[in-house]
Amino acid sequence: MTTQVLELHPGDEFVELYKVLKIQGWVGGGGEAKILIGEGHVLVNHEVETRKRRKLVVGDNVIFGEESLIIAASTRPATERVKPVKAPKPAKPKGRPSIKF
Template sequence: MQTIDFELDREYVELKQLLKLAGISDSGGAAKVLIGDGAVRVDGEVELRKACKIRSGQLVSVGDVEIRVLGGAG
């Protein structure tokens, strides 16, 4: 399992943006496909909303990669 610590510089980031910024997907379009296919989990639950607001303290997982969201203004 690979873990990525993502430092949030605002109150939240949309899920599709997070996947792109963390390097999980090459583009927003690729991120939307991953999410739409049910391949993305937020705090252990499948998340199908592409614009879901991800905040500090949440854990996003895709395959064998976990993204820990840290920090955040707000």
């Protein structure tokens, strides 16, 4: 069994279980991860876990098949997440339009 480490950066309190399976490349996508977790194929801290969005914190151990992962704290800062800037909406005309006959 191979054991890997996934680091949580400062400011990240947890990571959801199904995302760990995706990040590690153990599954093809989130849907597949959720199905396998729901069927009981994943262990967290050596117990079967069926909650797909289980919040994993530093010290948790995830086992999937022959793969193992430990959640660890990182001292390196995470890369900044920049929010996209939205263009302002055009102003709506006020009042009722006048109708001329």
